[in-house]
Amino acid sequence: MKYSIAIFFLIFSLYVTAQDRATLNYSNEPISNVFSELEEKFNIKFSFNSELVNDRFITLQVTDALLEDILFFLEEKASIRIKKASDRYYTVKGKRIRLTDTQELDEVLIKEYVTTGISKKNDDASLSLSIKKLGIIPGLTEPDVLQSIQLIPGVQSPTETASGLYIRGGTPDQNLILWDGIKMYYSGHFFGTISAFNPYITDEVKVYKNGTRARYGNRISGVIDIASDSDIPDEINGGLGFNMTHADAFLKVPVSEKAAVMLSARRSITDAFSTETFRNLSQRVFQETKISNGNKVFEDDEVLTTKDLFYFTDLTLKTTVKPNDKNEFTLSSLYTKNKLDYGFLIEEFEEASEDNLEIINQGLSFNWKHDYNNSFSHEINVYNSNFELDYLGSNSIVDEFSDALTKRNKIDDFGLAFDSDWKLNKTTTIGFGYQFSSNNVEFGLGFVDSESPEENFNESNKDTNNAHALYFDYQYKLSNKWFLNAGIRTNYFSVLDKLFIEPRLQLETALNTNFRFKLSGEKLHQAVSQIVEFNTQEFGLENQIWALSDDETIPVLESAQITAGFIFDKSGWNIDIEAYYRNIKGLTSFTLGFDNIDDFFSVGKSNVFGLDVLVKKKIQSYRTWLSYSIMNNDFTFDNINNGNKFSGNNDITHHLTWSHTYEWKRFDVSLGWNVRTGIPYTKASGLVDTPDGKVIDFEETNRDRLPNYDRLDISATYKFNMSSNEKRKGKLGVSLLNVYNKENVLSRTYEKRQGTVEEGEVLREVNRTSLGITPNLVFRLEF
Incomplete structure (x- = not known):
């Protein structure tokens, strides 16, 4: 029975519906020109302040990519945030990040690691989870900060809990868990079955299995660095x-x-x-x-x-x-x-x-x-x-x-x-x-x-x-x-x-x-x-x-x-x-x-x-x-x-x-x-x-x-x-x-x-x- 379900789902999933896709090749191109081409290819509109895109250039190469993937790369490479206002209209705002993340923006390539919202940079050993963009996860109807991490190879939970994370042989107490810079000593609800962090206000989760930066210390296993949303919205939401x-x-x-x-x-x-x-x-x-x-x-x-x-x-x-x-x-x-x-x-x-x-x-x-x-x-x-x-x-x-x-x-x-x-x-x-x-x-x-x-x-x-x-x-x-x-x-x-x-x-x-x-x-x-x-x-x-x-x-x-x-x-x-x-x-x-x-x-x-x-x-x-x-x-x-x-x-x-x-x-x-x-x-x-x-x-x-x-x-x-x-x-x-x-x-x-x-x-x-x-x-x- 269990094998039949898995095979049925695989066959069903392979029957996919074609969507609009594009192949793009830009070398030091003004980002305003990129927006114009995307508007024409996908029949969409971008709303942005002209000062935001002045003197911004981007290098990007994608082949047969969906619109969502292109927008994701643009956000990461150009330090901007793109928000979908409707099926056709998108708003663009600036995003402030550290110098170490913005240097050489035209050459940093972000790769989708497992599913939508989990990416890996080629200049950092960490994996980045964007909870807002996280794709659907088997068995979950809404995102869970710690259960989402279990999608990553080498991260296991033998106890079937969210907070009981064993990273490459380390025990849960050997993981450094930070929330907005606060060290956490208990990260679960209901004896670990649910993580203690609200996913709907979480902006990014950085996970290190190895190669941790020198700023992280006093734990010997993984690092889970959680940052809550720090955007200033235009209106109450x-x-x-x-x-x-x-x-x-x-x-x-x-x-x-x-x-x-x-x-x-x-x-x-x-x-x-x-x-x-x-x-x-x-x-x-x-x-x-x-x-x-x-x-x-x-x-x-x-x-x-x-x-x-x-x-x-x-x-x-x-x-x-x-x-x-x-x-x-x-x-x-x-x-x-x-x-x-x-x-x-x-x-x-x-x-x-x-x-x-x-x-x-x-x-x-x-x-x-x-x-x-x-x-x-x-x-x-x-x-x-x-x-x-x-x-x-x-x-x-x-x-x-x-x-x-x-x-x-x-x-x-x-x-x-x-x-x-x-x-x-x-x-x-x-x-x-x-x-x-x-x-x-x-x-x-x-x-x-x-x-x-x-x-x-x-x-x-x-x-x-x-x-x-x-x-x-x-x-x-x-x-x-x-x-x-x-x-x-x-x-x-x-x-x-x-x-x-x-x-x-x-x-x-x-x-x-x-x-x-x-x-x-x-x-x-x-x-x-x-x-x-x-x-x-x-x-x-x-x-x-x-x-x-x-x-x-x-x-x-x-x-x-x-x-x-x-x-x-x-x-x-x-x-x-x-x-x-x-x-x-x-x-x-x-x-x-x-x-x-x-x-x-x-x-x-x-x-x-x-x-x-x-x-x-x-x-x-x-x-x-x-x-x-x-x-x-x-x-x-x-x-x-x-x-x-x-x-x-x-x-x-x-x-x-x-x-x-x-x-x-x-x-x-x-x-x-x-x-x-x-x-x-x-x-x-x-x-x-x-x-x-x-x-x-x-x-x-x-x-x-x-x-x-x-x-x-x-x-x-x-x-x-x-x-x-x-x-x-x-x-x-x-x-x-x-x-x-x-x-x-x-x-x-x-x-x-x-x-x-x-x-x-x-x-x-x-x-x-x-x-x-x-x-x-x-x-x-x-x-």
């Missing part, structure tokens, strides 16, 4: 909508020609309306936790729910001021919250239990960009980020016992940065800067047992790391043939009183018209990471806490990575191949949480070999792309598996996605198939008796693997106008996740469980399974 999990609204208000205010809000609707989508997500998130089983001792225990509150929300407010062409000031704020309050009662025993969890991540940033002249510019950023996690769990029987477990984790992160670029000549640019951050990290765990006070504990830790960083970049670019970026970053961490040096290198060269070779290398360090705590394991949610390195139980993480690959582009075919090797040091059993490790600490390392392949083909309105990753991620720990290497906890050997999109008039349809190897797990053979009671007898660490994972998703949207001038628009969408309802096992652990009186304690296999077949609907209005 906004939008609102809802799907089966949440509703949102945003508004952009021009205060004057040089200033604007933007605000947005999202909130879950699930505490007011129970939808099929939310019920399926809840079943996936809460399975095998106290919330799902009601803390039952015996299967036939009757449980009464006494509290059932859950919601999430996020709010943003941004002010942009552009007093002149040389200055831009922005003040951005973000607030996200997840709240859970759940309680139940086993009436037969009068046993009451409650779980209260609250997670808040908020931040504020001020940014000033200034161009002194055509050669020198700077950017100053000041931010404050706050993260708070509070959990209280209790369990009691009247007149018998009362237990309480608490967990808190708090981060107060203040930072400032100065970043500058100096263009020495036509081919050479240097960049340098300074960053300071003061990171105060606090965590505490407490337990009170009324029956056994000797088991009570209260552990806490609070420390501050003041980090100073100086960095330097050298960039050389010769036409479209050579690109070199060499950088170095020095980090001083006060919590360790140590200095760390991080070299960076990126090289790319054109071998011929169709082939490019690329090479990069870097060394990175990280002083704050997440550790796994098992005291709230029965609750089963958010059992990781942030902690600072102490160079003993929590060493500084260190990563060295080298990457090499090729890019081929010809006749609508795009092939991108990258091979990489990573060595990560400073891993601990505290940060990885091995099932068969108990009461001792071990330090280890990881060696990751991998290959990422992307093959893409576009045929008029039909796109198809195949993404394949092969990876070997081995761990080595002195005290685990006799010091021999073993498969890493999230070692996905093979991962293949095959996606299709088709556009017809106002309809968009997308289908995607996701297939991957199951992750390793440690198998238990049974229970063994010890002087302290029965314990689980585990076999070799991560020797076995879960069954292979596969899932088919589909989505479709329809856009419509609600006014003759097309200023008020709408969208309807429908999606279906896991079309053939495949039950995939995401993790497998073991626990001791009370059996019958005759059995006593027995071994129970605990499988957490994937999301079942799940529909979703969306309705949106924009004005």
Whole structure:
């Protein structure tokens, strides 16, 4: 059945409808002439200020291209924004970007990487996602900032969440996530199933898998740099909508020609309306936790729910001021919250239990960009980020016992940065800067047992790391043939009183018209990471806490990575191949949480070999792309598996996605198939008796693997106008996740469980399974 659907969709998609296309070849052509020719070829009209296009020239070569692709290239190459006002009329405005991005505009070539809105520049190792232009994604009715990144080869989510991104063997806490310069320590809603960033106010997302610029530091894996919209609109505009999990609204208000205010809000609707989508997500998130089983001792225990509150929300407010062409000031704020309050009662025993969890991540940033002249510019950023996690769990029987477990984790992160670029000549640019951050990290765990006070504990830790960083970049670019970026970053961490040096290198060269070779290398360090705590394991949610390195139980993480690959582009075919090797040091059993490790600490390392392949083909309105990753991620720990290497906890050997999109008039349809190897797990053979009671007898660490994972998703949207001038628009969408309802096992652990009186304690296999077949609907209005 599943294969038939995929084949049917492919055959159907190949039946494409011809659209107007053009072949253009310009060399240093005035952009006004380009607009005139496009107006004639496509029967459209451009509206723009004549001063905007005066003295602007462009070099562009496209073959048999659609209008949308030509406009996309014009925007990127000429630093302009083109907005579609109606089916025929387009407005053109200026766009201000950094000097390092605008140099050699006539020679920077932007390539669509996967689908519309995801591009790759030949002078940067980053991938750029324009959320406003992002094409339809399989299984999604509207864009999701973090789920969209999972289209990129080498980015995986073994837990089937938006925020649980594993980039080339790195864990989610090893990714640097920035929102308008604010460091984010919690980036998901509903325990990671939805990203915490409103896509409708997001302008651009830069993603680095390798070759990171020296300005990015204190994380050893990927970089996700999110910038919200900073345009100043001519008039008030906004939008609102809802799907089966949440509703949102945003508004952009021009205060004057040089200033604007933007605000947005999202909130879950699930505490007011129970939808099929939310019920399926809840079943996936809460399975095998106290919330799902009601803390039952015996299967036939009757449980009464006494509290059932859950919601999430996020709010943003941004002010942009552009007093002149040389200055831009922005003040951005973000607030996200997840709240859970759940309680139940086993009436037969009068046993009451409650779980209260609250997670808040908020931040504020001020940014000033200034161009002194055509050669020198700077950017100053000041931010404050706050993260708070509070959990209280209790369990009691009247007149018998009362237990309480608490967990808190708090981060107060203040930072400032100065970043500058100096263009020495036509081919050479240097960049340098300074960053300071003061990171105060606090965590505490407490337990009170009324029956056994000797088991009570209260552990806490609070420390501050003041980090100073100086960095330097050298960039050389010769036409479209050579690109070199060499950088170095020095980090001083006060919590360790140590200095760390991080070299960076990126090289790319054109071998011929169709082939490019690329090479990069870097060394990175990280002083704050997440550790796994098992005291709230029965609750089963958010059992990781942030902690600072102490160079003993929590060493500084260190990563060295080298990457090499090729890019081929010809006749609508795009092939991108990258091979990489990573060595990560400073891993601990505290940060990885091995099932068969108990009461001792071990330090280890990881060696990751991998290959990422992307093959893409576009045929008029039909796109198809195949993404394949092969990876070997081995761990080595002195005290685990006799010091021999073993498969890493999230070692996905093979991962293949095959996606299709088709556009017809106002309809968009997308289908995607996701297939991957199951992750390793440690198998238990049974229970063994010890002087302290029965314990689980585990076999070799991560020797076995879960069954292979596969899932088919589909989505479709329809856009419509609600006014003759097309200023008020709408969208309807429908999606279906896991079309053939495949039950995939995401993790497998073991626990001791009370059996019958005759059995006593027995071994129970605990499988957490994937999301079942799940529909979703969306309705949106924009004005």
